[in-house]
Amino acid sequence: xxxxxxxxxxxIACVVEAVEALTIVLAAGLTREWKSxxxxxxxxxxxxxxxxxxxxxxxTYLPLTALRVAVGAxxxxxxxxxxxxAVLRATGYKGLHDEASAYLREVxxxxxxxxxxxxxxxxWYAFTLAFKGVLLEGLEVxxxxxxxxxxxxxxxxxxxxxxxxxxxxxxxxxxxxxPLTKVxxxxxxxxxxxxxxxxxxxxxxxxxxxxxxxHDAALLVIIPVVAAVCFGYVFWLNSRKTAVTVSAKESEVVxx
Amino acid sequence: xxxxxxxxxxxxxxxxxxxxxxxxLVVAGLGLTAILTHAAKANVxxxxxxxxxxxxxxxxxxxxxxxx
Numbered sequence: 171x172x173x174x175x176x177x178x179x180x181x182i183a184c185v186v187e188a189v190e191a192l193t194i195v196l197a198a199g200l201t202r203e204w205k206s207x208x209x210x211x212x213x214x215x216x217x218x219x220x221x222x223x224x225x226x227x228x229x230t231y232l233p234l235t236a237l238r239v240a241v242g243a244x245x246x247x248x249x250x251x252x253x254x255x256a257v258l259r260a261t262g263y264k265g266l267h268d269e270a271s272a273y274l275r276e277v278x279x280x281x282x283x284x285x286x287x288x289x290x291x292x293x294w295y296a297f298t299l300a301f302k303g304v305l306l307e308g309l310e311v312x313x314x315x316x317x318x319x320x321x322x323x324x325x326x327x328x329x330x331x332x333x334x335x336x337x338x339x340x341x342x343x344x345x346x347x348x349p350l351t352k353v354x355x356x357x358x359x360x361x362x363x364x365x366x367x368x369x370x371x372x373x374x375x376x377x378x379x380x381x382x383x384x385h386d387a388a389l390l391v392i393i394p395v396v397a398a399v400c401f402g403y404v405f406w407l408n409s410r411k412t413a414v415t416v417s418a419k420e421s422e423v424v425x426x
Numbered sequence: 427x428x429x430x431x432x433x434x435x436x437x438x439x440x441x442x443x444x445x446x447x448x449x450x451l452v453v454a455g456l457g458l459t460a461i462l463t464h465a466a467k468a469n470v471x472x473x474x475x476x477x478x479x480x481x482x483x484x485x486x487x488x489x490x491x492x493x494x
Contacts, residue, residue, distance in 0.1 A: 239456060244441065246452045250482050251443040254489075257482075263490050309440065367482075371474055378456050379463035380471040392475070399479050403486055410490070 173327040176318055179369075180331030183314045183362040186355055187307040188339035190272075194303030196343060197276030202285075202296035209291055210300030218308040225316055235377050241317045242374020248313070249366025253400055256360035261407040311336075314366075321373055364400060368393040445489070451481035 199207040232240070258264035280299065288294040315332045319325030372382065372389050382388035442449045455477025462470045 239460075243452055243456055246478060247441060247443070247449045250448050250452070250478065250485070253482060254443075254445065254448070254485055257486055258489065261490075367478060371478055374452075374456050375459055375471055375474040378460040378474070380459060380469055380474075382471050388471075395475070396478075400482070403483060407486065407490055 173322075173324055176322050176324060176327050177331040177334075179362070179365045180314055180318055180328045181335045182358055183365070184311050184332040184335035185339060186358050186362060187310045188336050189355060191303050191307035192339055192343040193273050194276055194307075195300050196347070197273055197280055198296040198299040198303075200347070201277050201280040202299075203293040206291050206293035206296040207300040210297035210302075211304045213297075214301045214304035214308060217305060218312055221309070222312050222316065225312070235379075237320060238373040238377025240377075241321050242370045242372070242377050244313075245317055245366045245370030246374055247370075249363050249368075249370050252359050252363030253367055256356060256363050257400060257403050257407065259356050260360065260404045261411065263407065263411075318369070321369075360400070364393060364397045368396045371396070445485045447488075448481045448485050451477055451484070455481075 195207060195211055198210070255264060276299070280295065283295040286294045291297045311332050315325065315328040319328030322328070368389065372392055376382065384391070455474045458477075459470055459473050462468045462473065
């Protein structure tokens, strides 16, 4: 398979994660202290590097069939989580993820917390906030890079996609010194969810022993079908919501 | 023990997420696909996508029905 779809998928997924991490780092750095924030971020990056070094090579030693079943299952579960949230947000059942309000929440919490020096770190709160933010979002990046890269036998291409995303978001963050509120995060999550679920279905079923009609070309059908089904669910939930609102209004009129 | 529990809870939340039924249906779909492919020698490529769409639809129905 061409490396471009792999790089693009990993790039989009990692942009979403990097934007979320940037929001937390900016909240810690601008309201608390940059030195402790950078220390927290740097320690998180070291932990991520250790996890990647430990998990990355070991996963490639798995036989391809076992790898495809395991990775397919994980990608499917992960992708369906993203799609579930994206569909609920698109239909208003869950609040839209808004980087501006997430930033304000983090800033309010950071301003309220007391300053405390610990283990050679000036501001422990800024350190832990940046550490947790970078580690949690970074873990998702590692997961995507390792699973996609190992399955395509091209971890290098997946890493290029992830690195490009992190560089783009970091440069944009430094230039703006503000959370990236213009990034259409919810729709990007929707797109990434579709890609994760599609690749998960393809690899998982292949690992379980099936032969897809058209082999790799089947992905060109699976991806739009998964997207169409998800849009179908958005339409279904929206029309159900409208029906519930109308019937509630009608019963109000009958009752009054 | 406390740290072990927190470690387990973190990975559960990271991988399984809000609805464990989705993960269970995915695993069931993969298992059934493997059984039918190897035992019955049937090329059931269409089976896993059905499980995937049902898992997502059922999970969405459950969470939205609670809110209505």
